[in-house]
Amino acid sequence: MVLVASLFTACNTDQVGAIYDASQGQGLTFSNTTLNTTVVSPSNPTFKVDILRTNKGTELSGKVTMNVYYLDEEENPVPVEGCTVTDYSFAADSYMTSVTVDVTPIAIGQVVNVDLSLDTDDVAINTMSKTTVEVSKDYTWISLGEGYFADYAFFYWYDNKEDTDENLKCRAKVEIFEAQEDPGRYQIHNPYGAFFEPTWGADMDGFAKGTPDDILTVRVKDGAVTYGGYCTGMKYTALGEELYLYPATAFGMKALDYAEGKTISLSPMYYMPESGNGFNMTGY
Numbered sequence: 001m002v003l004v005a006s007l008f009t010a011c012n013t014d015q016v017g018a019i020y021d022a023s024q025g026q027g028l029t030f031s032n033t034t035l036n037t038t039v040v041s042p043s044n045p046t047f048k049v050d051i052l053r054t055n056k057g058t059e060l061s062g063k064v065t066m067n068v069y070y071l072d073e074e075e076n077p078v079p080v081e082g083c084t085v086t087d088y089s090f091a092a093d094s095y096m097t098s099v100t101v102d103v104t105p106i107a108i109g110q111v112v113n114v115d116l117s118l119d120t121d122d123v124a125i126n127t128m129s130k131t132t133v134e135v136s137k138d139y140t141w142i143s144l145g146e147g148y149f150a151d152y153a154f155f156y157w158y159d160n161k162e163d164t165d166e167n168l169k170c171r172a173k174v175e176i177f178e179a180q181e182d183p184g185r186y187q188i189h190n191p192y193g194a195f196f197e198p199t200w201g202a203d204m205d206g207f208a209k210g211t212p213d214d215i216l217t218v219r220v221k222d223g224a225v226t227y228g229g230y231c232t233g234m235k236y237t238a239l240g241e242e243l244y245l246y247p248a249t250a251f252g253m254k255a256l257d258y259a260e261g262k263t264i265s266l267s268p269m270y271y272m273p274e275s276g277n278g279f280n281m282t283g284y
Helices: 002-009
Strands: 038-040 046-052 060-062 064-071 077-079 088-090 096-102 111-118 130-137 141-150 171-179 185-189 207-209 215-221 224-226 230-236 241-246 258-260 263-265 269-272 277-280
Touching (some): 241 277
Antiparallel strands (some): 111 130, 141 171, 185 215, 207 230, 230 241, 258 263
């Protein structure tokens, strides 16, 4: 006991950190130092960030400092001008409020970092008086309803049990979206989703199930079709690699993709980027 007492009295009081006293301030803080990645639309390029406090009982307002930037090829920050953030304002009986960030100036497809900091000394002692969120802007996607997706190289063994026409039995239902700001730009959601349902079994010789991309994006303009880099999730077991869809033009071949009425026809190469191998399925 004497030894323990001696150890306590020998503590270096210079190393004791600041002790938070709730009566001394509001204890403002963000919820975390890094927030979830956010995607905004061109029609509403804003998002909210919550601010918390440990004390309530009085109204409280203040400012937030913001820095918006993207990283160039050499990972150097490049400022983005024109973005704004509102002031915060707590009601007297509230522990939480939020500010609204407007990133109207960023381009569709651009990814930026938004740094926020509380412009006050009245913050909690938790190192969360600053936060960062990665933000990008996407198109406004409007659902066109259901369509069909058929892969004639691999779906020939699939019977959807709905179509009696032998030429249609290998097609799977999908939801299709179109970009409001760029008509002719489509999203096909989970085109290979049926392949990964347990009932399929993935019993084709030489192929197994991997991890597909959720969305295949295809653009049709003046009759030309562009797409690429879509991971089907179908894994070629001999190499242990997943097959990606790429247009024939990516390999110096003639474009065979076309659009006609409500039908978009893709004639892709099935490519494995890691090894550089693939299958020429443009004939299908």
